[in-house]
Amino acid sequence: MLYPENSTEKLGFTEVKELIKAHCLSSMGQQMVDKIQVMNNYEQIRKFLSQASEFKSILQNDAALPINHFFDIKTLANKARIEGAFLSEEEFFQIQASLSTVFAVIGYFNEREGQYPNLEALFEHLPIEKAILKKIDQIIDNKGKIRPNASRDLLEITSGIAKAEQDARRKIDQIFKSATGNGWTADGTLTVRDGRLCIPLLAENKRKLKGFIHDESATGQTVYMEPEEVFSLNNRIRDLEFERRREIIKILTQLTDELRPYVPLLLSYHGLLTKLDFVRAKALFAIDIEAEMPGVVSEAKIRLINARHPLLFLSFKKEQKIVVPLNMQIDEGVRIITVSGPNAGGKSVCMKTVGLLQMMVQAGLLIPADANSTVGVFKQMFVDIGDDQSIESDLSTYSAHLSKMKHFVENASGKTLILIDEFGTGTDPQFGGPIAEAVLEALNQKKVKGMVTTHYSNLKIFSSNTEGIENASMLFDNVQMKPLYQLDIGKPGSSYAFEIAQKIGLPQNVLNLAKNKISSGQKKVDTLLVDLEREKKEIYDNKVKLDTQQRRVNNLLAENEKLKSYLEENQKALIREAKQQAKEIITNANKLVENTIAEIKSNQADKEKTRNLREKLNRELQRNTVKAEPVPKPAANDEELKAGDWVKLTDSDTTGQVIEIAKDNVIIAIGDLRTVAKRKRVQKISRKDVPKDIRRSFSSTTNDMAGFNPEIDVRGMRGEDALQAIERLMDRAIMMGFGNLKIIHGKGDGILRKLIRNYFKKYDQVSRMEDEHQDRGGDGITYVYFR
Structure with a gap:
């Protein structure tokens, strides 16, 4: 399906798998990640994507899944399968912990029956056999040690050991105390030698006690003796310990025999844990790259909205930079996109983004693109990126390219996605251009879909005149002489060779000499492309x-x-x-x-x-009788107004309080509303001329409006606290007649942004939400507009 075999490395898919492996809890999950392959079965692709999407939803929106222990049950089950073999205490503990996790996970999904159907399918028809766990719990405690009362004999042996140890300790303490009283001991306390508790005696007193000497000091002045009475007790303890070990082996063998009939079920539990670990790792990686599940169709087509290269996204995230999103579409109408533009303008990254995201979807991985994107299924993916010259195969760079083109033309179909970087390069442009054009025409006749990058003018002209092929360019700011990394579909792009050379500092006489060496027609085409890009940028601005x-x-x-x-x-x-x-x-x-x-x-x-x-x-x-109030004299134009002054509109009896003065305009609070009036339309009045009831209504509202700021920063807050703060701000904004709010929530993993936007969707007062401009924070800031 993939050609050549190193396509996964060329597009960065191998790096993506390594990043997913880092999230696995077990070696079994890592082995499953290693086995990830690009598939072409639509139902299987959709199932794997849905599983990852559901697990991502659990991690972001639901209680934590009770996954605490992952052990290799398969290896232990295969060991238990052998007659006469037995599992150790630690191995039984691993099975015990793993089964507890399995039953907790199944219980978790049973409580949410129907909510995560694709994950529930992982353990469908899998029986819950708690008898296994019960048998193990009777023998192994929660610390992984065998219980003292696992059998009657073991309990007696354990008690006998404890008693013998007490007797031995009591005896050696008595002897040590007596020897110390007689002045036979060296400085120090009881010490252990060869696993035995000994008394430190002065060498000249070693014959005053009967016992076994285990060691002596470096100077030979101190010997370490185990008294004769204690020696026999310790031997008894050693014998009891051997008996205890034999009894433990007997118990573990019996428990293993009882476990043997359940080996097939243990292998099924092992499969469930491995799959859960695998899907969890995919979901965690999806959160890292802010990935979503796109719409998946069985046709061979692609429509990416706000797509980002996952590896570039993670790299830029560390540097707190933003990846310019990619928007493109390939279908039956536009089958092949020919991308041109300046060097280092992002052509190759654009094409690699398309290829890598297509690989990820067909491998069951969520992609960093809008959920409204649509990704189809291709049966083949042919990639020609980089230099594949081979000394062993006697292939030059161009020969390697031609070998791939031969394979493409012979084996491609309408279900093939092709990705060709720097199409036609590697030989004399006079001949490489026509050959590339002929290959492109042959691929187009076979209804192949894909993307190619080039600098050749003949390919740009061919693409503009051929049905099914569309030109595209990477935008370039020719004023500041820097690439914008935006794909613009519909017209070819200039290579900006002379402009870039001039910026780098190539001498003007060399540039002029180069310009005189190109044809006038080519010069006109390139100039036209530059002018078109400049005009388009002005229109966009x-x-x-x-x-x-x-x-x-x-x-x-x-x-x-x-x-x-x-x-x-x-x-x-x-x-x-x-x-x-x-x-x-x-x-x-x-x-x-x-x-x-x-x-x-x-x-x-x-x-x-x-x-x-x-x-x-x-x-x-x-x-x-209503007395006629004296008409106040209009305020002089030079009379100073300030925030908090009371004013009256000269053409009405409306009274309000000044909130702000902006040049010739005065912003006035009238009740719960604001209005803007020219300076000459208002006259200042004294506070005592304002009726008391109006003053009282204004006293709180106006002060609130004057100090009100329709902007809030919730970065670093917990989700619940952030929503409470935003709700209070929204209530005040609606009450005071403000038309919008500005909410700064930051970018991060996008969890807070999504929570806030979902919160606003339930209010009828909200008409729409928008991101801030990319230059001023982008999707790290949300504007909320009220009806």
């Missing part, structure tokens, strides 16, 4: 500026609509309140007049009484 301006306009329109709604609502409320007050005043006035007339009549028009009633009526009339 203008588009970015227009998008930014359009966002600002949309925000301002939204704020104006909110302000208009607020004013209309307040106007209606004031009119309703005024009408209600007028109605109450008229009702009270009518009652007062009627009462006054009644009292005058009842007092038969007494002059004094009538005068008092008339004065009371006048007082009530004055109390309910």
Whole structure:
């Protein structure tokens, strides 16, 4: 399927496997990683990808899988299979620990039945035989040692050893104390020689005690003696220990015999643990490279969105640099992409990214690309990258290339992916170009799909005029003379040979001489390509500026609509309140007049009484008469305004408080809303001229708005704490009428970013989310826009 055999090294797939192996917990998992191969079975590829995706979801979003111990059960089971053989205490402990892990894992998935179907399939129909574990637990403790009561004989022997050791210790302590009292011992305490506890005696006193001398000091002045009484006790202990060892072997042999019928099941458990270790390592590597599971189809096609080379991504991550994402598509419409552009512009990396990600998907590995990407299945992958000249085979560089081209043309089909770097190089361009063009035409006729890189103009022209082949170029900033590493499909690219040579410092007379040696037609083509790239970059920059301006306009329109709604609502409320007050005043006035007339009549028009009633009526009339407020003089244009001052709009009675002054504009808080007015449209008023109820409503809201910042930095926070902080900020922003939030969460492994964005998706108030511009933080910052 792969040609040549070293394609995996050429594209970096071997390095990817080594990085996955580093995540394995066992040698069995590492062996499975070594066996990873590029497959072409669609169902198998999809199954392996789904397993890795489900395990990645567990690692990021669920409780930790109880995987604590991985031992080579297969080797132990094969040993137990042999009649007469027995497993050691340590080996039984390894089986015990591994089985505990197996049963815990199965229990974990049983609690989440149906949630991870592809991982559950790993142990489908696998019985849980806890009788094995029970048998081992009766003999081996949780520290891997045989239990003292594993058998009645072992318990008696163990007790006998303990008693004999106590007697021996007590006896030697008595003798040592007596010898010390008689002055026979040397300085020091009881010591061990040849595994026996001995008394240090002065050499001249060695015949005063009966016993066995095990050693003497370097000077010969001290001997180390085991007393005769203790010697016999220690021999008894040694005999009991031999008996204990024989009893342990008998118990382990019996336990191994009981385990032997379960050997096939143990091998099945071994397979489950190995597969779990393998899939776990793939999932951890996917998290390292921020990989996702793309859409997988059985057709031979590729559509990559925001794809990144995994090895380059990890390298740049250490240096805190960002990989420029790749977007490309190969299908029946565009089968072959011919990539051109400057040297060191990223052509080879672009092509290797496509090849490596295709290999990874067909090997069941998640890839660092958007989940909306689509990857098909190719039956063959032909690669021609680098110099494969061979002294042994008498092949030059160009001969090696031609040998590969021969294989490509003879064996390729519509299900073949070809990757050819520097197509046609290695010989005289006058002949290499036409040969490369002929090979490309032959491959195109066979409906082959793939990507080639070249500097040859004839291949660029052929690609632009041939159905099924599309030109593409790596963008280059010809103002700053540096590559942008962005693939632009649809037109060829210039090699910028003269521009790069000039930047490096090649003498101008040499450059002029070189320019005079190329044909005028070629010169025009290259100049046209350079001009096209310059114009396209200018258009792109203008588009970015227009998008930014359009966002600002949309925000301002939204704020104006909110302000208009607020004013209309307040106007209606004031009119309703005024009408209600007028109605109450008229009702009270009518009652007062009627009462006054009644009292005058009842007092038969007494002059004094009538005068008092008339004065009371006048007082009530004055109390309910609205006095015309003096119109304040407009504030002088040079009157100084500052944040916190109270102002009134000159063309209305609207009162607000200044939040900020920006040149000729004044930003004013009116209730929970903000507005912007020209400096000449506002006049400063004193605080006492502002009604108390308005001051009270403004006292908290305005201060909050003046000090409110619609931006938050949650880097380093735990996920739950970050969401709580963001929720509080969002509540205040919506209440105060802010149109968007800026959330700085950093890049890292992307876990916090994904958590935050999933959180906002559940709110209807959120209209959309966007990344910051690449130059100002990229996907490490999220802008959230409200409806």
